[in-house]
Amino acid sequence: MRNVVGKRFVQIQSMPASASADILNAQRLKRPNTPHFTIYQPQLTWLASIANRVTGAGLSVLLYGFSIAYLIAPTTFDSATVIEVIAGLPEGVKYAGKAILAAPFAFHSINGLRHLSWDVTRFLTVKSVYSTGYAVLAASAVSTIALVFMK
Structure with missing residues (x-):
């Protein structure tokens, strides 16, 4: 019974490797392209994530x-040597260095608190996600300024 009903006739032919690569490349050309993220308008959510x-x-x-x-x-990187090197720098370089260190630290810390609030299912509406995003940016700016001018 199996031989009578379930038989299919499929022709199979052997091909060289180059022919199968050509068929695969032709199939790839017919596939639709996925849009790249650069075609979308930048949004606060994915900019903050990045x-x-x-x-x-x-x-x-x-x-x-x-x-x-x-x-x-x-001996080169002990606290006394690092403090001595930093003390010898001009004031502008010190403030720029502090800003370069403080900005990512402040943003990452405050945005981490935002992510923790999401973990406990708070602020998950679109409106609150954007409002907390702007709050993170503002708090990061204030924290950066406070850290830079801290003695």
């Missing part, structure tokens, strides 16, 4: 880089 990842990665690289440098040359 900034959170970049600041987290940057702060991690800085921490691990300094830690490894301290392990390799502890």
Whole structure:
């Protein structure tokens, strides 16, 4: 019974590897392209997400880089030497360096609190996501300024 009803006739032919690659490339050309994110209008939600990842990665690289440098040359990177080098810099360079360090730290910390609030299912409407996003930007700016001018 199986031989009578379930038989299909499919022709199979052997091809060289180059022919199968040509068929695959022709099929790929017929596939629709997925839109790239650059065609969309930038939104606060995905800009904040990208900034959170970049600041987290940057702060991690800085921490691990300094830690490894301290392990390799502890006398060069000890606290007294670092303080002495920084004390010898011009005031403008000190403030710029503090701003470069404080801005990602402040943003990443405050945006992390925003993410924690999402984890406990707070502020998840579109309106509150945007309002907390703007609040994070404002609090980050204020915190950065406070950290830069802190003695």
